[in-house]
Amino acid sequence: MVLAFALGAIAVLVKSDLRIPDGMYQGMSIYLLFAIGLRGGGELAETPLAIVWKPALVTVLLGIATPLWVFAILRWVGRFKDVDAAALAAHYGSVSAVTFTTALLFLEAAGAKAEGFMPALVALLEMPAILVALLLGRRAQTKVASSSVSLGEVVREVVVGKASLLLLGGVAIGWLSGQHGVQQVAPLFLAPFKGVLVLFLLEMGMVAARRFQDFKKAGPFLIGFAVLMPVVHGALGVVLGQAAGLSVGGATVLGTMAASASYIAAPSAVRTALPEANPGYYVTASLAVTFPFNLSLGLPLYFAIAKLAFGGAT
């Protein structure tokens, strides 16, 4: 799968005329988000609440806490402007659905299957994180605010924005119809899933590679941040996942979720609510640095951390 991503990146670097049409990119994102949701919802229906509540609680806590310290680090150590720090906090607090999915498949291949309800947690991590970060940003914004968006609109954007809507809607439908119901649409939503993901990663490689030239605008601090922060969040996620009773696979996935930086929901939410923030920072960091890092080195690293943590515990 990483190879498809690399091929996309190469296609851009050698200036190939390959272009994935807009409609296809949008279509594939919609398919992937909805399919992830359905899968997770179906599994959730089979899972007793007693098993889910602890990981869910930990996830929400992560979603609230990570943007706070990301903001603090960038604001006071990195000397970023408030809005830029908040924009980055929104990205690093939230989840990259594609990184998440790649992690699920990676673990399946490694024989450490994660809990099936993990996709439901993605939504739980995503929403508080983006909300907290946007609120931080708006607090700073009141000084400039000529184009300020109302709080209600911010909440609306995060909760019913198409990414959350598809993911949550998928979980809800999967949960309501149960594993049996999900199996009926499996030929469309489960079987071709990996294939679509590979094709999507090809596109993501191209999207990321087009951002490589923005590196110099980001500066060395941000690039360092975009590599180190995921590692810290990844380790934290693994440890918390273990504490919440997840399996090795589940803890690895929670780590990956914490480590990943959103580039679907967060950029549009931030662009709408915090237009003053510079996309040169947040898009470059999350898409051109953190995303490829997580796909290539991050995933095996978090898995290794998880195996170490669980190995030490038993």
Next chain:
Amino acid sequence: MTLKTVKVRLLTVIAEAVLRDRLVEELKLVGASGYTVAEVHGSGFGTVRASEWAGPSVRFETVVTDEVAQALLEVLAERYFPSWSVVAYLQDVEVVRAERYQPNPALSPPRPKKG
């Protein structure tokens, strides 16, 4: 046969995709009688695009009276130019049926709608 034409204004606004719904609202508020919107590709050299997920940029075209065009430009200048990538330009155009492009009655005192 030459049809009699009347001069009105064509306002074109090219903006980031995230602004699409909001610009439609602004167009309604200033009283435009309609619009055409298309997804377009392009880029300011030196600017960074924020989100592929939101889709390509949008180009609005609306044929309006000069007053409505000016009102919309003011709104754009005040609320959108400072923070988002927006390009707007105004042209003279000639149309038949000028009444079609008069301000939408939504803004002026309410009166019964014609079918």
